[in-house]
Each structure stands twice: as C-alpha cells, then as structure tokens.
Amino acid sequence: MNPPTIQEIQMQPVVRQAAMAMAVTPAAWSTGLCDCCDDIGTCIITCFCPCITFGRVAEIIDRGTTTCEVSAVLYAIICCLTGCHWILSCFYRKKIRNIFFLEDSPCPDCLLHFCCDTCALCQEYRELKNRGLDANLGWKGKSDRETVIMAPPAVERDMVRENMQ
Template sequence: MSNNVTVTSQPSPQLKNNLAMAREMNPATIDNAMCERKWGTQICGCFENKRHCLLGTFLWPCMKCHMANRIGEFPGVGCLVPGGLLAMRVKIRTLLGIKGSICQDCAVVTFCEPCAVCQMSRELDKMGL
C-alpha cells in the first residue's frame, strides 16, 4: 500500500529564520567571508603606471567608457548613467573578490573620480581583463 498525501497548500518559506540569522551576522563577517584581498594599488597610485596617469589626467571620461566595455557593460554607462561609475566599481570589486563596501565605493567615486577610474583600470590590467 502506498501512502498518498494530498497537498492543499504551498510550503511556507523559512523567512523568519533567515531574517533572524541575517540580524545575528556581523557585516564584517559577511565581507571577510566573501572577499579575500585588498585593491592591488592605492587610490592615489596613479604614478605607478605612466599610461594610467596621463589618461587619468587628460582623458578619464574616455577611460571610463573603455573600462565599461572591458567588464562587459555598455561603454557609456560610466558617463551617461547616473551612478554608473559606482555600479562599475562595485561590480569590479565584487567580481575580483576585493574587500570594501558600497559606502566606501561611493565616497571614492564622489570625491576622487579620476583616481578611482585609474585604480579600477590598473586592477583590471593586473587581472588580465
């Protein structure tokens, strides 16, 4: 004999348990678990690469378009999309396993945009992208 069970409702998600677990976790723990390294160069490390230094000084908007293309995004996202450079920085940091936060990324692209563009480009160069 088989035991047939009639299902009359969908199983309820364990949302309460998941929320409780998320509240208990420390954001630093999450960051450290997912990201393994720091940026390869400092934000003001433009002088480590003369090419990046010159491009970052005189042609950094073009550099943003080229970098967007390198990471598989529409080339104009860094210049035409509000918050596009921030999104690109978060994408690069996440894909390459670099420690940091959205708040730090926001501050860097807001106050040091040309330097941020150079740092991101240097990081992509180091990774061969």
Template sequence: MSYEKQQPDHGQQQFQAHQPGAKTMMSPGGGNRNALNKPFNTSGDREWSYGLCDCCSDFGTWCLSCWCPCMQYSKNKTRLEFLDRNGRPEPNGGEACGSGCWTYGCLAAWCGLGWIMQIGTRHDVRQRYRVEGGTCGDVFFSACCHSCALTQESREIKLEETHYESAV
C-alpha cells in the same frame, strides 16, 4: 581554519589553530583574479592590488582618467563586461567611445554627475576580484577621487587580462 590535536607530555589535549593563507582565485576560463596573491581577510575579501594613491604609477591610464574620465569609464566597463561574458580579455582594450562614454560625458557636462556612473562599475570590480569595501566607499571614491578610482579599477582588470595573455 584547521585544528590539530597536540598531546603534551602531561596527558592533556590542546588544539592549535592555523589561519588560511592567500589563495589564487581563478575564473572559469582560467584568469587569475588575485594575480598579486593578496591575503584574504576572514570575510573572504582582500585589499585592492594597487592603492588609490598609486594611480600615477600607470601614468597613461591616469592621464586618460583625469582628462577624459568618460573614455576611461567606458573602457573599464566594456573590458569587465567582456571578461564576464567571454572568459577572456577584450581584444581591443575596451571601447573608449561607446554608449557608456557618451552617457558619462553628458552627465558630467550637464550637471557634473558623470561620476555616478562609476559607482556600479566600481562595485562590480570589487565583487569580481573579492576586494573589500562597500557602497559608501564606492560613492566617496567615485565622487571625490574619480581619476584615481578609475585608474585603480583599470589596473585590477589589467592584472586578470595579463594573466590570460601570458597563458596563451
């Protein structure tokens, strides 16, 4: 917040506060982590770029998240890890049938708890993109709205990947 002195005509000083606007977050490699320029709150966090209920706008991702959540989870996780490690998008769009997929799938099939795997990845996505929220929300959305949550996370990652692709 910046302050400017303003001198009224009667000789008293007044201060006027200016709120900071939205800032573009860049990763070390140049990827835009706030591609839609969402405004940040006073804690330095912002809203998700797309709402949880906006999942059908990316119908293909939502279908994969709905019918094969283990594959979408694995793709999200490998894409995010690749961005962190290499500073560029995963060239194959993520590994759909990796170890994360098998672990998620086994947990889902044996005891209905595959969504537990999502909690950590959702947290990592929120941290990378400075999205507001907390662990309780991560647990709730992963458990109750897993396909929409997976789609929302994928779309957030895709915005950064698209920024890299357009910079090439």
C-alpha cells in the same frame, strides 16, 4: 526524521558555495588608490578625459555588451548635463569588487568616486590590467577573457571542508 526531498538535495551545492563565500574574506586591491603614477599613460588620459578610462573599464566589466565608445559617451553626457557622473562610475566599482571579491576600501564606493573619481578610475583600470585584462584591447581583444573574469576568488588551501547535513 524524514529523508531529504529532491529540492533539498539539489540545493546542497548552492548552500555549500554560499557558506564558502561567507568564510572567505575580501581581497585587497592590487594597487593603492593613489598609485596613479604606476601607469602614467592612464593617469594622464584619465585626468584630461576620464570618460575614456571609464569606457574601457565598463566594456570589460560588461563583457562587451556595451562598447567603450557607448559607455564613454554616456559618462560624458551625464557629466555635462548633471555633474553626477560619479554615480555611474560608482556602480562599476561595485561590479569590479563583486567580480574579484575585493574589499570596500579605503571608503565606500560612492564616496570614493564622489571625492576622487579620477583616482578611483585609474585604480580600477590598473586592477583589470593586473588581472590580465588589457582594457586598451577591449573585450574582444583576447580570447580567454571569460575564464579570467569569471575566476572564483582564491581560497586558502588549509580550509577544512565541513559536511552540511
């Protein structure tokens, strides 16, 4: 048997991380899709002008690379010209799920945004808020955002670490 190459040794941590990620089941959303009245202010804003809520969510998810205003205008333009704004918000829901390792429920992202875009936007906004990210303040509103948004998903303490050889 040949000794492992340098590339194989360097890849071992990556392989371990991938195996751990597959072993962890996705977490549930912190609030339900229809819990819009838990944050009545956001609910009202989203009902009358969903582009604002979308812009706030997008700015946080994009880590400030696009501003709330730019995202909101893009959402509004797509909505006015094509009516397919739900496709844009669908992509951001997927980004949120990937960042926080959330389950794809109650149905696939695009179907959810197609059928109930405002409820989905409110749920995404509440998720960020419940995780310590105040979308009203924007990305630069809090200095510790990078550590909050990039935190890995919680792992069960009684998981056993296996040697991967």
